[in-house]
Amino acid sequence: MKKRSYPEIRDAVAKLCADFDGAYWRNLDTKRQYPTEFIKSLSSAGYLSILIPEEYGGSGQPLSAAAAVLEEIQFAGCNGSSCHAQMYIMGTLLRHGSEEQKRRYLPKVASGELRLQAFGVTEPSSGTDTTRIRTFAERDGENYIVNGSKVWISRTEHSDLMLLLVRTTPREECEKRTDGMSVLLVDLREAAANGLTIKPIRTMMNHSSTELFFDDLPVPVENLVGEEGKGFRYILDGMNAERILIAAECIGDARYFIDRASKYSSDREVFGNPIGKNQGVQFPIARAYVQMRAAEALVSEAIALFDSGEPCGSEANMAKMAASEASWFAGDTCIQTYGGYGFAEEYDIERKFRETRLYQVAPISTNLILSHVATHDLGMPKSF
Numbered sequence: 001m002k003k004r005s006y007p008e009i010r011d012a013v014a015k016l017c018a019d020f021d022g023a024y025w026r027n028l029d030t031k032r033q034y035p036t037e038f039i040k041s042l043s044s045a046g047y048l049s050i051l052i053p054e055e056y057g058g059s060g061q062p063l064s065a066a067a068a069v070l071e072e073i074q075f076a077g078c079n080g081s082s083c084h085a086q087m088y089i090m091g092t093l094l095r096h097g098s099e100e101q102k103r104r105y106l107p108k109v110a111s112g113e114l115r116l117q118a119f120g121v122t123e124p125s126s127g128t129d130t131t132r133i134r135t136f137a138e139r140d141g142e143n144y145i146v147n148g149s150k151v152w153i154s155r156t157e158h159s160d161l162m163l164l165l166v167r168t169t170p171r172e173e174c175e176k177r178t179d180g181m182s183v184l185l186v187d188l189r190e191a192a193a194n195g196l197t198i199k200p201i202r203t204m205m206n207h208s209s210t211e212l213f214f215d216d217l218p219v220p221v222e223n224l225v226g227e228e229g230k231g232f233r234y235i236l237d238g239m240n241a242e243r244i245l246i247a248a249e250c251i252g253d254a255r256y257f258i259d260r261a262s263k264y265s266s267d268r269e270v271f272g273n274p275i276g277k278n279q280g281v282q283f284p285i286a287r288a289y290v291q292m293r294a295a296e297a298l299v300s301e302a303i304a305l306f307d308s309g310e311p312c313g314s315e316a317n318m319a320k321m322a323a324s325e326a327s328w329f330a331g332d333t334c335i336q337t338y339g340g341y342g343f344a345e346e347y348d349i350e351r352k353f354r355e356t357r358l359y360q361v362a363p364i365s366t367n368l369i370l371s372h373v374a375t376h377d378l379g380m381p382k383s384f
């Protein structure tokens with residue numbers, strides 16, 4: 001078995017997660033409720049502020065430590081999607097926010113007093129083509145007035161702040177289609193009574209996703225992050241951290257499925273033998289392990305580049321794609337290994353299977369990653 005980095009952090013996270021067993025997650029899953037106690041526990045142990053520099057109250061660890069935390073959460077059968085954004089969203093504020101914004105928000109985010117869990121980019125009519133977003137912020141004195149809508153924005157109902165990508169100049173008036181977008185820090189506690197409507201979307205897994213409608217929502221100009229018109233770049237550079245951390249979660253999921261499948265198949269006897277003695281059962285599990293290890297190597301490469309401040313767009317994309325496919329294959333193999341029991345809720349396999357499927361679509365779909373690799377790494381012509 002592979003030796004993994006940060007053994008102390010991993011052990012501590014595993015102990016914390018042991019208080020949140022399958023029954024806890026199954027109950028929330030059935031009711032589509034948010035894991036408030038789990039988040040409180042992670043927050044007070046300091047894991048959600050692991051990437052916030054010490055001067056703003058966090059522990060200032062590298063991305064590799066955050067990846068270890070999320071991987072272990074998933075391996076323990078828990079669901080980090082309820083909080084992973086809290087780790088990486090703040091990166092946009094940290095890199096591009098003013099000193100005043102950082103001092104005002106980051107210490108409170110680090111202590112858990114403020115939750116920065118929501119990241120509003122996707123819109124119904126733009127889909128993956130972010131440059132076509134229509135949510136518009138018009139300057140009016142000391143405020144921007146925001147109108148438009150967003151879809152699939154996770155955790156909005158469980159967050160105090162949201163980073164919101166808006167257009168501040170119409171696409172047609174920009175030299176480059178990526179110009180003219182800006183990032184606003186929206187205080188959701190005030191927005192709810194002031195022009196923001198939040199509508200939950202029920203999905204196949206428990207993910208707290210919502211649709212947002214902005215109707216003349218005022219956002220103070222002082223909440224603009226960085227420079228007006230440069231928001232697309234700010235969002236893009238936060239996306240590498242997001243993809244890498246989600247890839248680490250997929251590695252945790254793959255390990256969960258492989259661990260369950262190898263143990264179950266070694267115990268379960270049919271025709272007088274453990275089913276895992278049959279190579280038809282054994283080989284897919286071994287294949288899932290090989291795929292997980294290969295993906296893990298890509299994740300490690302992406303993390304090492306990120307932590308040394310080097311460009312890692314392609315590696316972050318490839319890591320996310322390989323890891324999401326490895327976790328999906330491992331999940332499918334696990335269900336097959338469990339036979340009928342794989343479909344029973346009490347075994348948790350079907351829940352984890354539903355949860356891990358998302359990562360081939362969000363935060364970026366496999367096709368768009370392949371397109372990036374083809375055009376950036378292989379120099380092939382762009383289709384869009």
Ligand SMILES: Cc1cc2nc3c(=O)[nH]c(=O)nc-3n(C[C@H](O)[C@H](O)[C@H](O)COP(=O)(O)OP(=O)(O)OC[C@H]3O[C@@H](n4cnc5c(N)ncnc54)[C@H](O)[C@@H]3O)c2cc1C
Pocket residue numbers: 118119120121122126127128129151152153154155203207209358361362363364365366367368371383384
């Ligand atoms: C549960 C959930 C949570 C989410 N959370 C958030 C969030 O918190 N914040 C946020 O901003 N967004 C969030 N998203 C949105 C997510 O990032 C998008 O769903 C994802 O990027 C895909 O966009 P889309 O759904 O509009 O698909 P589309 O862009 O409509 O694409 C649909 C399909 O077509 C393919 N496709 C599109 N264009 C091309 C092309 N040129 N070549 C080849 N294939 C193509 C895609 O790969 C995809 O498979 C979430 C989504 C889900 C489902």
